[in-house]
Amino acid sequence: MSRLTSSPFHIHLFLYIPCLVFLCSLSHVAESQIQDQEQQVLLKLRQSWQDPSSLDHWVTSNSSSHCTWPEVTCQEGSITELKLANLNINYSIPPFICDLKNLTKLDLFNNNIPGEFPTVLYNCPKLVYLDLSQNYFEGPIPSTVDRMAELQVLILTANSFSFDIPVSIARLPKLRILHINQSEYNGTYPEEIFGLSNLEELSLAYNYKLAPSQLPQNFTALKKLRFFSMPQMNLFGRIPEKVSDMEALEHLDLGKNPLTGEIPSSIFSLRNLSRLYVCETNVFGSIPLAVSAMNLSVIDLSANNLTGNIPEVFGKLKNLYNLNLESNQLSGGIPVGISRLPALSDVRLSNNNLSGMIPPDFGKFSPLRRFEVAYNNLTGALPEQLCHGGTLFGLATKHNNLNGKLPESLGNCSSLSVAMLNSNGFTGNVPGGLWMSRNLTALVLSGNGLTGELPKELSPNLTRIEMSNNKFFGKIPSTVSSWRNLKVFDASNNLLSGTVPTELTELPSLMTLLLGQNELSGILPTDIISWKSLTTLDLSHNKISGPIPSKIGLLPVLTQLDLSDNRLSGLIPPEIGQLNLIRLNLSSNLLSGPIPAKLENAAYDASFLHNPGLCASNSFMRINVCNAQSQRSSKTNLTLIMILAIAAAMCVLLVVVFTIRASRKNRDWFDSTPKLTSFQSLNFTESNILSGLKEQNVIGSGGSGKVYRIIVNPSGDAVAVKRISNNQKLNEKLEKQFAAEVEILGNIKHRHIVKLLCCISCENSKLLVYEYMENSSLDRWLHKKKRLSPISGVANNMILDWPKRLQIALGAAKGLFYMHNDCSSPIIHRDVKSSNILLDSEFNAQIADFGLARMLAEPGEAVSMTAVAGSFGYLAPEYAHTTRVNEKIDVYSFGVVLLELTTGKEANDEDEDMCLADWAWRHIQDGNPISDALDEEIKDDSNVDEISNVFKLGIFCTATLPSTRPTMKEVLQVLLKCSDPLYNVEKKSRHKFDVVPLLENSKHEETPRSDFHVLECNTY
Template sequence: MPRPTSSPPHIHFFFPFRISCLVFLSFLSHVAESQIQDQELQVLLQLRQSWRDPSSLAHWVASNSSSHCTWPEITCQGGSIAKLKLDNLNINYSIPSFICGLKNLTKLDVSYNNIPGEFPRALYNCSKLVYLDLSQNYFEGPIPSDIDRMADLQVLILAANSFSFDVPTSIARLRRLRILHLYQSEYNGTYPEEIFGLPDLEELRLEHNDKFLPSQLPQNFTALKKLRFFSMARTNLFGGIPETVGDMEALEHLNLAMNLLIGEIPGSIFALRNLSELYVYMTNVSGSIPQAVSATKLTVIELSFNNLTGNIPEDFGKLKNLSSLDLQFNQLSGRIPEGIGCLPSLSNVRLSYNNLWGTIPPDFGKFSALRLFEVAINNLTGALPELCHGGTLLGLAAVDNNLDGELPESLGNCSDLSIVLLNNNGFTGNVPGGLWMSPNLRTLILSGNRLTGELPEELSPNLTLIRMSNNRFSGKIPGTVSSLRNLVLFDASNNLLTGMVPTELTELPFLRSLLLDQNELSGNLPTAMGSWKSLATLNLSHNQFTGPIPTDFGFLPVLVQLDLSENQLSGLIPPEISLLKLVYLNLSSNRLRGRVPHELEKAPFEASFLNNPGLCASNSFTRLNVCNSQSHRLPRNLALILILAISTAIFVSLAAVFTVRASISGASTWKLTAFQRLNFTRSNILSELKDENVIGSGASGKVYRIMLNPSGDAVAVKRISNNQKLDENLEKQFSAEVEMLGNVRHVNIIKLSCCISCENYKLLVYEYMENRSLDHWLHKTKRLSLILGVANNMILDWPKRLQIARGAARGLCYMHHDCLPPIIHRDVKSNNILLDSEFNAKIADFGLARMLAHQGEAVTLTGIAGSAGYLAPEYAHTTKVNEKIDVYSFGVVLLELTTGKEAMGEEEDMCLVDWAWRHILDGKAISDAIDEEINNDSFLAEISNVFMLGIFCTMKRPSKRPLMKEVVQVLLKCSDPLYDIEQTSRHNLDVAPLLANPRHEEMPQSAHRLPRCNTF
């Protein structure tokens, strides 16, 4: 018999021993893990302490009940910290070196904080780091040239900091990089073309680095076969778009906006690939061609704000994945390709501000869910397509084209519509009834067409702005307008409306502007106006109203513009009208009688009462009958006093003139340097330097207006005097600057005709500007000097203000970007912006101007010069300046134009910039900051955009301010009602994040404790 088998004795011994070893090893592993966690906890607690215990990390405390792996900022793997997400925690201190005590850290995100200092080289010791995000902080200086020591990095995000100099070539040695974000910093050199050779790169973002040296798109960038997201917007690119862009097979997002690109968009770059393979496929299979065999994966194309010409390529119609196409603000011409309208994924179409012509392809909106469709300011003709088949359209802008026909009925079924801008076309017929009632509609602008029909009884309750002027609408204004509780502006002027102004219209609490002029309205004016607490502008002129002017008009608290002219109103002018703070009043061409209230006998209202035969006024209103001429004779003793005062003034003036003339005649030989062809001689100027010709004075001397001939030609002469002879260096510097400015030629820069100089005097002869300087028009304290001088109407309305802003911006833009070398003004302010007879703006007073050796290069000046309230912060503290100090000062001017306030207020610690920032920080409405003289809701969107541009121009960090060429672009397009804060942030005029994040460095540290203005 076989012998029974049994286990060897040593096996029985080893099995329990093996189990014991496993238990022991598990115990050791647990001990090791516990030690790692304790060590990591100590690092975290030390990290919190080094950051001065921010409140956002108050929960970082040692606890026996839970592990730090449960803290929301921390992700652990295998019991050890792998990821730290510390974004937006208000961290104000640098990253300490001991953070690399977290041995297994692979991801570190400290974005959206206030971390200062240079790039933290201490992170080189975090040996396992593959993801690093330092964006939206205050890091500065160069990116280290040895950054390639972080060899395992796959994601590097350094965007929105103050890194400067060149982007180092060493970044291109991080061969594992998949994501590289370097956008929105202060690089003032170049970027290495070698980064376009990184084999695994999927996202490359270099946009909004406007100090990069001008460059063309590198030829090798198309080697990035895995690149999905590519953005070089606003990076000083020039030249054309290379054909080879089409080789980037994985590309989904292409953004080259806001550059200097020229030429045509290559028609072949987005064409179908591998045509031979596609042909073989098509000839060997039956059935339809799958969309996957279509062209590229492109979903977004942004080429806006360039100088591209030619046609939109037909091949764009083959981009089956395209969701957003933005080609606005170029010089494109030709037709919109039919195929684009058939794209199945298309959501946003922005083609405004080009030279496109022809009809809009009829298939837009049929095959995709359109959300935005913008083709404003082109030369398009024909009918508007049925854009809202999918019912998803949010915004429509077709302003300023030649479109005609009836509006598509589908607009009446588009429940998501929020804004419709169809003004200045040739549309006819009735407005679809559903459009008036669209539940989300807020803005409806139909003015400047040939539309007919009546206002319906039911209107969308969310409407805030209705502009239907210059059409052929008829019928009565329905009483149901009382349901428009949010209505701010109602403009129905120049139509065929009849009937009375319904009482219900006076029940709208937020109505600010009501324009019903040039209609056929009749009856008495409404009397119950208790709800019109916000009404600022009321125009009922050119109608058939009868009866008296209601006294209730005098109790409208914010009314500043009132026009009741060209009606049949009768009776007295209610004295309550005098209680209003009017900036515009017109009661002319009625049947009013009696005396004009004394408080209304002001120069701005001189023409406000004409063609009312029954009205009379005092002597000061010579265009009306005088009520009682005897009552206005001067007392005899007062007349004597005036005669003596005038005699004394004449004596003093003559003495001054003789003194000046004696000084001038005793001077050495005068030298005349001409920069233009002159129609006067040196003696014409010298003989007229009389005090009666003085029109202004400043720190450097007086300014004279000198008439050259009886026909009214005049020049302005600025006399700069010095008690002692200028030394040779100053004389050369002065001559060089005068010669520089004499050679500047621009319609928005004051023309310097010649310089006349001697030992102690220098005369600069400029073209004469009839309307003086901007500050006299904006600031009430300075208007008295204009009453005797230049204009009848003292109110500077918004269209003129915008015209002035655009003109001054063009002048500065020319100085910064078109002069070689560039010129910075150094003293931009409202009283250095002069206005001609048509209110065209010209930059003047270059006494502080300096040439720059190279554009964007800072120049150190020996002293600080300029004007309080206008000085950029960096100028006041470092005296190192570039063009951005002019941008800051111009931002102050924009705030003056929109608010009417002076750059330096009466309070010592409060200047306009601080006031405006505080207004935004406190969450107040922009409309509350607007000058009451222009607070007309017809222009509210424009004024708000310019106000926010002023905010953006006055940011503390120069790199965050726009260039003057960008300022010009914004001012040119701010009239587009679709251009708002959202549109602004799309192009990095990024104000919106400031409003949402008070911790941002640009905002004052406290709403109650603001930094003092620079008053050096």
């Protein structure tokens, strides 16, 4: 026998090899079984979420494993991570998700998941990362949350969690990142959180309803903490001196709190600190600095009440790239050392009392991106090299005392987007390249001493030029037609000459045109139909002559017109009376003849002064009354008789011509055979409607067309007709609005929803015929400046008392409840507002204007829209940010209507700094009595409690978080209680009726707008 066969090693080797092969095959089979099981869990998960389209690729496939799906991460063939963010998931988390035994990370950021905290995840034994932020979770965080013992990251931001933050969170010893900000917590937070020694990030931000508290002394023991954020947390007292013990800290945000005392010098001893926020606090006193803070990269002390000079030591912070000290009371000069910092990118020093010259080295040693020093007392020239690095994006120096020429380097600054240089003393020409800077969108030069001619070309992205109160001269170039994207052009109070070129009327996006106080002459262009977006036109104080173009009266959205102090002559075109003008001035011209009847309004009593040839039929117009002059000589009378005879003959001829043209016009409106579709039994014909489409029957107009009141039979029955047309083939938007109205109103019937009688359609025009509402719309009764005399003859000065307002609220709520709950497919209106609530002869409310409405497949479903549509002041905040809509956006808008009914204010009053919903919330937050907010015209001792409850209901409905708003069912329940006489008698004899108990099951608070801090009215 050979030595090979007799070796024990080789004998064992022959025995082991089959065993290894067998074990490997078993391992492969086990791995395959695990993968099959996990794939089945994923497919079941998708099915439980009703097969969202975002997971359409979750299908079985022989060619690839589920580990290749983008939402899935596997290790060693088993799922360890699920990244399910932004998938529009609308259903709760099922318990079988924990059948993924190796799942360590679950990310569900930004979905629509409802319900309470998902305790089913307790059964995921290896979970270390959980992100549930930006969903609709509500209720308390459970006291048993510490059962998730392996958690290292817990992110619960922007939900509707309420009550206390439980101490059990502090029993998660491995936590490194904890974000529990921006929810509905209304109790306390446990100081034990600051004993989590492994924490690296801690954010409790924007939980303003938590009980007031001081920063606990023990928070400085967090030695590993890099990120600490507690803005708007009702923190009071001082910042602890021992903050310097937190040697790893890089980001500190304590903004929007009522903190007091000085900023401790120890903050600036933090060697690793890269970001400091103490915005909008009540901190006062000086800021002692330690030069050791050489690692500071961001300093943000904005919006405080800081005084004194900017510390010179800031000029030694070599890593500083962001310096924000705006909105304080700082004085003195800007330290020269700051301008030489090599990393500096963002400088914001606006709204202070700074003086002296701007150091000339800004931009020379660092790539500046933003440079803002507006609203100070700075003097001297603008630094020449602000754009030296080629990155300058925003420049704001307005409202200072700067002078000299604008730096030529700005003409080569291709990165510049916004330049606000107004209200200084700059002189000379504008650098030529500045007009053409390819990224420039806004150039504001007003209030300087600049000179030169207007450029022939502009940056293609420029939307706003303001150059008033300068010394620009010359003609407006004919190439102005190439300024296609311009929305605002203000060149008033300059030395411009020549005519208003026809090419200027070709700018379709132009909204504001101000050319007053120049030396313009000649006649105005007659063809101005391209100005579809123009709202303001001011050509006053020039030398313009000739007639006023009649087509000015056809501009669809023009609200301000000033042609005063010119040499205009002839009649005032009657078409101008069709405009909804809030400002009109035609004074100091050579106009003659009678003022059009629709302009004989007290609102325009000073609009026609110093036109000797003008007259009015009413004496209050402050000009001559027509036909009141003294008798002329007999020769003049004879001449007048002859003129009248000739005029009479011409009138006969004109009647014939007008009849022919009118028939042609009607044929133009309906250049194909009209088709009538009825939805009710009718007592009129198609011809009754078409023959009533006359200007004297117009009772309103909107973005889609005019509305007519037409008498359809000898009995005097009237209908309201909305004519949808843009004088050309209907565009896609108008077609969709017409289709939505017909689809919805043609298939539903309810007492409190406007009745669509029929529709008439052809290629270029479409008519919607409704039941006529005698008392017009709610907004005309609530808001005096819009109030009109109803055709029914009700007195113009009649007050809409509280019983009628409550009746209207109840009727509108019933209509919306029906749409949301009783239709075969739920309907969301998307444009609920007081002008879309119509009133019949008995002041019963009917919801109208369904052009933006949408049907939902299921109640509570969120539908994504391609664009935000609706009305300012009524838009729910989540709609503006996400374009996803469900029934809660109607609840928000209806809440605004309730606030209008109770306060008498408008939803977006131009005299207020904020919209009505935010104003009402601020009124409550400031501790003011609700009774002070109520409309004085309607409240008295007998109804103030009832009105207050409806006001509070409006607050509930306008909650920022959709999940905290009531449903229309709950809203209707409250309003029924308010309007029930028996209930009111009972509650007066027993206790005050309050809206809060009726909504207890929804866990609403009296003031539920939790993230008001990030919302502004002009966001929408």
